[in-house]
Amino acid sequence: MHPSSQLIAHTPERQLAITVDHQARGRLVTGWLRRADLPLNTRCGQRGLCDGCLIELVAGTLLHADSGQTVDASAGPQTLQACQYCPIPETGAVIHVPARSLLAHRPQVVTSFRVDVSRAHDPLWQTVEIPAAEFAEADDPIAAVCEAVQHRRGGRTIGQGQSVDASEPAPQPQSLTMEFAQEVNPVIEAGDGLAEFLARTEPVARFALDQRGDRWCVLPNDDDEQPSYGVAIDVGTTTVVVMLVDLDNGRILNTSAALNGQARLGDNVLTRINLCMQKPELVERLQHAVARRTIQPLLAELLTESRVSLDQVKCMAIAGNTTMLHLLAGVDPTPLGTAPFTPVFIEHRVLPGRSLGLLPKPPGRSQAALSTGHRTIREADRCNPTVHLLPAAAAYLGADVIAGVFSTGMAYRDHPCLLVDVGTNGEIVLKHGNRFLGCATAAGPAFEGAGLTSGVRAGQGAVSHIRLDLDTADPEIEVIGDTSPIGICGTAYVDFIAEARQCGLIGPTGRFSDRFTGHPRLVQHANGRGFEIAKPANEKTVVITEGDIASLLQAKAAIAAGIVCLLRRAALNAEDLATLYLAGGFGFHMNVASVLRCGLLPGFRQEQIELVGNSSLAGAFLAMMDSGVLAEMKHIASQLETVELNLEPDFESIYIDQLGLG
Numbered sequence: 001m002h003p004s005s006q007l008i009a010h011t012p013e014r015q016l017a018i019t020v021d022h023q024a025r026g027r028l029v030t031g032w033l034r035r036a037d038l039p040l041n042t043r044c045g046q047r048g049l050c051d052g053c054l055i056e057l058v059a060g061t062l063l064h065a066d067s068g069q070t071v072d073a074s075a076g077p078q079t080l081q082a083c084q085y086c087p088i089p090e091t092g093a094v095i096h097v098p099a100r101s102l103l104a105h106r107p108q109v110v111t112s113f114r115v116d117v118s119r120a121h122d123p124l125w126q127t128v129e130i131p132a133a134e135f136a137e138a139d140d141p142i143a144a145v146c147e148a149v150q151h152r153r154g155g156r157t158i159g160q161g162q163s164v165d166a167s168e169p170a171p172q173p174q175s176l177t178m179e180f181a182q183e184v185n186p187v188i189e190a191g192d193g194l195a196e197f198l199a200r201t202e203p204v205a206r207f208a209l210d211q212r213g214d215r216w217c218v219l220p221n222d223d224d225e226q227p228s229y230g231v232a233i234d235v236g237t238t239t240v241v242v243m244l245v246d247l248d249n250g251r252i253l254n255t256s257a258a259l260n261g262q263a264r265l266g267d268n269v270l271t272r273i274n275l276c277m278q279k280p281e282l283v284e285r286l287q288h289a290v291a292r293r294t295i296q297p298l299l300a301e302l303l304t305e306s307r308v309s310l311d312q313v314k315c316m317a318i319a320g321n322t323t324m325l326h327l328l329a330g331v332d333p334t335p336l337g338t339a340p341f342t343p344v345f346i347e348h349r350v351l352p353g354r355s356l357g358l359l360p361k362p363p364g365r366s367q368a369a370l371s372t373g374h375r376t377i378r379e380a381d382r383c384n385p386t387v388h389l390l391p392a393a394a395a396y397l398g399a400d401v402i403a404g405v406f407s408t409g410m411a412y413r414d415h416p417c418l419l420v421d422v423g424t425n426g427e428i429v430l431k432h433g434n435r436f437l438g439c440a441t442a443a444g445p446a447f448e449g450a451g452l453t454s455g456v457r458a459g460q461g462a463v464s465h466i467r468l469d470l471d472t473a474d475p476e477i478e479v480i481g482d483t484s485p486i487g488i489c490g491t492a493y494v495d496f497i498a499e500a501r502q503c504g505l506i507g508p509t510g511r512f513s514d515r516f517t518g519h520p521r522l523v524q525h526a527n528g529r530g531f532e533i534a535k536p537a538n539e540k541t542v543v544i545t546e547g548d549i550a551s552l553l554q555a556k557a558a559i560a561a562g563i564v565c566l567l568r569r570a571a572l573n574a575e576d577l578a579t580l581y582l583a584g585g586f587g588f589h590m591n592v593a594s595v596l597r598c599g600l601l602p603g604f605r606q607e608q609i610e611l612v613g614n615s616s617l618a619g620a621f622l623a624m625m626d627s628g629v630l631a632e633m634k635h636i637a638s639q640l641e642t643v644e645l646n647l648e649p650d651f652e653s654i655y656i657d658q659l660g661l662g
């Protein structure tokens with residue numbers, strides 16, 4: 001084969017030769033690399049709007065996909081956006097792919113959380129045993145079973161008997177129904193009726209109770225007494241966390257996490273919504289990316305590591321923002337992209353697990369037959385855990401926020417408190433008296449490193465913390481994985497702003513101060529003046545520019561202004577609040593002192609801040625282990641008043657005030 005028909009890609013770890021097929025002329029470099037299992041960080045959805053997919057052309061020629069112009073490396077290496085160029089079969093090309101453009105970096109995900117609320121042990125799937133003799137004389141055995149089960153469940157309390165608002169009626173106990181024929185049921189499908197089941201299992205009949213939203217289903221349960229498990233999932237825009245839990249005792253067996261597979265198509269919710277607007281068929285692709293490409297392998301990994309078989313998984317509870325839950329359910333999210341931002345659904349949804357494509361195939365056992373009854377039932381058919389999508393409040397106050405409000409326990413605090421989840425959208429909820437006020441601020445992706453000169457997601461090789469010498473401003477850095485730095489993630493940017501302001505490297509507007517003119521690390525960069533943080537041997541210099549600082553200050557101001565607006569609405573000051581719960585992965589790794597010094601949480605003191613970790617996952621876990629939690633979450637969601645910041649008369653002036661560094 002002629003070498004000119006190859007696209008040769010050098011990464012820091014390997015070299016790859018891809019044969020460029022004439023028939024696939026026009027396929028982008030990102031497409032060729034993805035097919036070769038080298039996906040790039042295409043965070044803007046390959047629209048040429050970010051620098052996640054930058055490569056260096058070091059030999060040969062590439063063709064611009066739109067203009068048809070060719071670029072070659074005869075005058076030296078060319079830095080290009082891989083999503084805008086195609087290889088030319090006749091010439092071939094050699095490219096260098098830097099580590100920060102590879103999607104394969106292991107994400108650093110917060111899988112830990114803190115639960116500050118009590119719960120009952122009443123999982124969404126559970127078993128109950130009843131002496132068969134109780135039904136011996138019953139004219140209507142189904143009604144008798146329901147009555148017996150209802151009787152055994154009587155007397156439980158929900159959330160310690162507290163309701164969110166004492167003036168509101170407490171959630172009502174749910175009705176019980178039996179559904180034999182509407183689903184695969186090993187006992188009944190096997191041609192066995194309830195009477196036969198009771199006779200066969202005498203002296204004790206075992207039933208499974210499966211929560212299905214507005215009702216419980218009672219199912220004859222022929223399983224031997226093997227343990228049953230549930231799965232709690234947090235579907236974040238950037239990362240997905242899956243957790244396996246023993247339903248009998250609430251013990252967490254194992255957790256696994258990965259980047260959300262949708263990130264290849266766009267790194268924020270708006271990009272993904274826009275993709276669906278332009279190409280409706282992408283709804284299905286995005287659903288596939290999160291369900292089959294992300295959750296399914298994570299679940300398979302958990303089950304294998306924990307030696308749990310798929311048919312032992314009985315239920316799942318999933319939290320996420322409203323767009324993520326729409327996409328997971330295969331529902332077109334485009335109404336969330338334009339005013340009045342009306343979601344297709346925000347209520348608690350109950351779906352069969354198989355319908356979403358979340359379930360891995362039982363390894364090597366898919367054809368295994370159950371010995372129950374007279375008919376053969378494939379094991380795969382038997383595995384169909386009920387999936388619960390948790391309730392949301394609004395388009396931009398999703399189930400993840402409601403889960404956080406619940407799991408932090410703030411819904412039950414007497415003193416005013418605040419939940420702040422810093423992400424692409426900063427979500428903020430204020431609890432004051434019986435009121436919940438919530439808003440979402442478009443902070444943009446700067447805190448996730450997107451759009452910044454050396455910005456990367458938190459992961460291997462990312463600078464995670466920076467300290468500057470008070471006199472010389474010389475940096476000391478911490479790098480995730482203790483390796484050579486490839487870029488900077490959000491926590492380090494926050495450190496830098498706080499430290500640079502403190503030592504006088506930058507002034508109140510975020511520009512480098514004249515006092516440091518001539519500093520060896522201050523350089524002129526394409527994006528304005530920049531401060532060199534690190535110069536790794538085989539990677540680009542890691543730098544922070546004035547343009548980066550301006551983007552970070554805008555993100556900071558958006559969140560800070562949202563907090564100030566909510567406090568003003570409630571006529572409160574920061575010092576009136578007992579606690580500020582800082583949620584999310586970014587919050588969990590932040591240096592709180594830096595956060596306060598850079599003004600992200602204006603007016604708050606260190607002792608008011610509590611880092612709560614992945615409160616969305618915590619909420620999914622709690623909802624799964626205590627069926628009463630769902631009612632509480634629905635109640636919180638219905639009480640939450642959404643504050644539209646763009647309609648707040650003071651928002652703009654508050655935002656401008658918050659742009660500066662005190």
Ligand code: FES
Pocket residue numbers: 041042043044045046047048049050051052053081082083084
């Ligand atoms: S510029 Fe290529 S993915 Fe954004």
